[in-house]
Amino acid sequence: MSWNRKHLLDIYSLSKEEILTVLDTAKGFKQVGRRSIKKVPALRGKTVVNLFVEPSTRTRVSFELAAQRLNADIINFTAEASSFKKGETLKDTIRNLEALTADIVIIRHSSAGAAHFLSRVVESSIVNAGDGAHSHPTQALLDLYTMREKKGDLQGKEVTILGDILFSRVARSNIWGLQKLGARVTLCGPPTLVPKSLESMGCKVTYDVKEALSNADIINLLRIQHERQQHSMFPSLGEYSKLFGLNQERLAWLKPDAMIMHPGPINRGVEIESEIADSERSVVLEQVTNGLAVRMAVLFLVSGGKVASLEQKMGDVN
Amino acid sequence: MNDLLILNGRVIDPANDIDTHQSLLILNGKVAALGAEADAKAPSDVKKIDAKGLVVCPGLLDIHVHFREPGQSAKETIETGTRAAAQGGFTTVVCMPNTNPAIDSPGTVALIQDKVEKSAVIHVYTTGAITKGIAGEELAPIGSLHGAGVVAITDDGRCVQNNDLMRRACEYAKMFDLPIMDHCQDYDLVGKGVMHEGHWSNVMGLPSWPAAGEEVIVARNIQLAELTGTHIHCQHMSSAGAVKLIREAKDKGIPISGEACAHHFTLTDAALAGSNEFWPVDGKGLLDVIKMDYERPEWENYNTLFKMNPPLRSGADRDAVLKGVADGTLEILASDHAPHCAYEKETEFDTAPFGITGLETELALGVMRLYQTGMMSLSELIRRWTVTPAKLVRLDKGTLSIGAAGDVTIFDPDEEWIYDRMKTPSKATNSPFHGWPLKGRNKYTVVNGKVIFGN
Numbered sequence: 001m002s003w004n005r006k007h008l009l010d011i012y013s014l015s016k017e018e019i020l021t022v023l024d025t026a027k028g029f030k031q032v033g034r035r036s037i038k039k040v041p042a043l044r045g046k047t048v049v050n051l052f053v054e055p056s057t058r059t060r061v062s063f064e065l066a067a068q069r070l071n072a073d074i075i076n077f078t079a080e081a082s083s084f085k086k087g088e089t090l091k092d093t094i095r096n097l098e099a100l101t102a103d104i105v106i107i108r109h110s111s112a113g114a115a116h117f118l119s120r121v122v123e124s125s126i127v128n129a130g131d132g133a134h135s136h137p138t139q140a141l142l143d144l145y146t147m148r149e150k151k152g153d154l155q156g157k158e159v160t161i162l163g164d165i166l167f168s169r170v171a172r173s174n175i176w177g178l179q180k181l182g183a184r185v186t187l188c189g190p191p192t193l194v195p196k197s198l199e200s201m202g203c204k205v206t207y208d209v210k211e212a213l214s215n216a217d218i219i220n221l222l223r224i225q226h227e228r229q230q231h232s233m234f235p236s237l238g239e240y241s242k243l244f245g246l247n248q249e250r251l252a253w254l255k256p257d258a259m260i261m262h263p264g265p266i267n268r269g270v271e272i273e274s275e276i277a278d279s280e281r282s283v284v285l286e287q288v289t290n291g292l293a294v295r296m297a298v299l300f301l302v303s304g305g306k307v308a309s310l311e312q313k314m315g316d317v318n
Numbered sequence: 319m320n321d322l323l324i325l326n327g328r329v330i331d332p333a334n335d336i337d338t339h340q341s342l343l344i345l346n347g348k349v350a351a352l353g354a355e356a357d358a359k360a361p362s363d364v365k366k367i368d369a370k371g372l373v374v375c376p377g378l379l380d381i382h383v384h385f386r387e388p389g390q391s392a393k394e395t396i397e398t399g400t401r402a403a404a405q406g407g408f409t410t411v412v413c414m415p416n417t418n419p420a421i422d423s424p425g426t427v428a429l430i431q432d433k434v435e436k437s438a439v440i441h442v443y444t445t446g447a448i449t450k451g452i453a454g455e456e457l458a459p460i461g462s463l464h465g466a467g468v469v470a471i472t473d474d475g476r477c478v479q480n481n482d483l484m485r486r487a488c489e490y491a492k493m494f495d496l497p498i499m500d501h502c503q504d505y506d507l508v509g510k511g512v513m514h515e516g517h518w519s520n521v522m523g524l525p526s527w528p529a530a531g532e533e534v535i536v537a538r539n540i541q542l543a544e545l546t547g548t549h550i551h552c553q554h555m556s557s558a559g560a561v562k563l564i565r566e567a568k569d570k571g572i573p574i575s576g577e578a579c580a581h582h583f584t585l586t587d588a589a590l591a592g593s594n595e596f597w598p599v600d601g602k603g604l605l606d607v608i609k610m611d612y613e614r615p616e617w618e619n620y621n622t623l624f625k626m627n628p629p630l631r632s633g634a635d636r637d638a639v640l641k642g643v644a645d646g647t648l649e650i651l652a653s654d655h656a657p658h659c660a661y662e663k664e665t666e667f668d669t670a671p672f673g674i675t676g677l678e679t680e681l682a683l684g685v686m687r688l689y690q691t692g693m694m695s696l697s698e699l700i701r702r703w704t705v706t707p708a709k710l711v712r713l714d715k716g717t718l719s720i721g722a723a724g725d726v727t728i729f730d731p732d733e734e735w736i737y738d739r740m741k742t743p744s745k746a747t748n749s750p751f752h753g754w755p756l757k758g759r760n761k762y763t764v765v766n767g768k769v770i771f772g773n
Binding site for chain 2: 135
């Protein structure tokens, strides 16, 4: 077990051991969620700020609940209600939050590198909840958690990520996390969203859906951000669905035990047929549940929590 | 009196094919004599500089700087900008028109000339805009701008997208023998890009644009230069493809030229991922010419001091730009000195302004990368900052011919030093080369026979 980081900024810079530390720590926190009293005092007296400069519901709520379950005080700070509209810089905003003695700041921002930038201008711990198309480390960690829970060791496993890769921070984080844990990653989708150049990251890129699906132990479908890309990246949602959507015919190409994942929100009928999304092959809601445990683990670790003391702290509530 | 005798230096004047250890005499602010004649003619009480071990060359020109006046004097002023230029060894600069307001009227040109008169320590000339407000929609009053004294027209900071408008600008400017400079980029391909499209944009998730975004416009300019016969100068070339296009066009005799900036022939997009990613691959061997002890500079990823336009590109692009300078395809060196306030750069990468300062580091980086590596002779290197830029903007500068202005740069091509971005007369400190060991250093800057900088 190793964790000496004050921040969680991306997956690229984490070692395999650090990733496994988060996942093992999350295992303990998942147990807490099954109790009648779902709280532990691990972050009692700490202040956590949810600084969401880009709109988000599920990630924000997940972090909020994770902080509450650790007994932290949490403040939500969203762009709509904030001083950004009055022209305050991000640096000034975060220094104000620091002056309010925020111990941990969770940042969601539309600009890649925003979390890294903040980590250099304040003393608080920074947790990246998604920065532009760069990284979404807790999403990758919860995906890895779910994969390991269902499939065991990921060494040698084949994982296909299908959909919008180019603009996806989820893809960028998953690719590094999976490779560090020994999995092989195949990317598939239209060349406009999955350029061949992505092979520089050590993945395989294919435009043959059958090949991409039939070899996979795990399939991670990514949302098509059609509100931004239609017209220039692909002609229509209908054509996307026809060429790349996971339908009954393509489902038959999958290995019998292949697992289907999606980080949400789902465009039903676009990247995945509605019935498949709700089928037992899909672990979409388990990903959400695991996300809570992973985020508790991350907040605990960046606040300096030591894994050895965790058992004892959990015991305090019992 | 602006008299000066420079002794014992290695006098290099590419314009006259001179490279000899000899004396140089300036009388009344003008080059008066060289060699034994200089020693003989020098008044007994003349001010002297002993240039033993130093290179004495025509005052250097940088035809691509942003001095931010009028309208953005928090970033830089003509006074502070010219002091930075003097420190870097430059005696003549040409300002870009993307000020506020843009330099698109004779009144604004007059305002700049007035500021220059009052506060500049070196010679300052300005360009005028190609289009009104550098908006790319209608022609600026090019004839009046010419009358007011601009030395070229450009929309630098922006690029004229309308090919027909660019064609008409070329045709119209020909009447005044005004060269056109162009900041080459196609906005459709650039989009919201803030870095080069390649491996590192894949890793970093920043909006990116391909080298093709520059090459499309370079190709357009080649076609229009051929069609109209007007010279088009392609500013700050960053890609291998653009260098190749210019090389081929020049071989055909088309009136086109290219410019290179030190950052584009030194750094790569890997620098945006931090020094840990840059040094092992693209930075390998870069500091081999440095013999003194030094600490290798370190910086973090997403550092906005590495954000400029055009962006740092791949190692292959960087090497092609370097080679393009050496073989004369890119016959002009410039800094694209682009000062910004510290707070403007202390922000998210996407929102930080493009641009870095460069006047104080470009001589050293040029010497280090092109002369110390054996790619170019000192004379050829000096030509890129003297004869060729002076010829492009039709200025009687960049030579030590008898009777020429007594503008002289005296530098040590072998001195090793550490650049400190905080020790600058510029208002801005946004240089990515902070803490870098450099080789080659300006020692004296002389304008009209007056020593305005001595190190």
